[in-house]
Amino acid sequence: MRQVRELIALAMLAVSSYTDIREKCIYLFPVVICTAGAVALTVTSSFFSSVTEAGEVLLRELLSPAATGILLIIVVKAGKAHIGEGDGYLTAALWMILGIRTGIYSVIAGLFILLAASSVILISGRRRVHRLIPFAPFILAGYLSVLIYEIYRENL
Numbered sequence: 001m002r003q004v005r006e007l008i009a010l011a012m013l014a015v016s017s018y019t020d021i022r023e024k025c026i027y028l029f030p031v032v033i034c035t036a037g038a039v040a041l042t043v044t045s046s047f048f049s050s051v052t053e054a055g056e057v058l059l060r061e062l063l064s065p066a067a068t069g070i071l072l073i074i075v076v077k078a079g080k081a082h083i084g085e086g087d088g089y090l091t092a093a094l095w096m097i098l099g100i101r102t103g104i105y106s107v108i109a110g111l112f113i114l115l116a117a118s119s120v121i122l123i124s125g126r127r128r129v130h131r132l133i134p135f136a137p138f139i140l141a142g143y144l145s146v147l148i149y150e151i152y153r154e155n156l
Contacts, residue, residue: 001045004041005041005042005097005098006098006147008034008038008041008097009034009038009094009097009098010140010143010147011034012030012031012034012035012090012093012097013090013094013136013139014140015030016031016090016136017136017139017140019136020086020134020135020136020137021136024132024134025084026086026087026089027086028086031089031090031093034093034097035093035096038096038097039062039096042062043062062096064100065092065095065099065100065103066092066096068092068100069092069093069095069096070092072088072092072095073089073092075088076088083135084135086136087135087136087139090136090139091103091107091139094106094139094143098143102146102150105142105146106139106143106146107139107142108142109141109142109143109145109146110135110138110140110141110142110143111138111142113138113141113142113145114135114138117133117138118133
């Protein structure tokens with residue numbers, strides 16, 4: 001089931017990255033569809049586990065990421081638009097699909113990749129300081145780096 005959720009997250013991030021680059025927005029429909037599919041997988045798998053594990057699975061993989069994602073969306077809406085609202089929804093959905101740990105690692109890795117890329121862009125003089133850079137492709141790159149690291153760690 002974990003691999004299916006990883007594929008769902010990968011598809012959601014790929015579509016969101018494409019639309020963020022091309023149209024400078026993230027459509028909520030693919031994000032909602034992917035999140036609903038992952039939630040349905042989690043709920044279905046919890047029904048097939050024991051009664052004591054079902055509550056823990058739902059709390060660990062649904063309720064905690066949902067609460068954290070809602071807090072992130074509130075912070076994004078209250079902020080001064082340094083991160084887009086679609087990026088907040090995308091990050092919250094990623095946390096619900098993958099879990100908080102993997103989602104946060106992906107966002108942090110994406111922020112480091114974004115730091116390197118924006119430094120290169122600023123040094124080269126190709127963009128001015130206050131131009132917007134799409135964030136979804138960097139979340140995708142961060143998720144891919146976390147995924148590669150986890151595959152590498154399992155094969156050791």
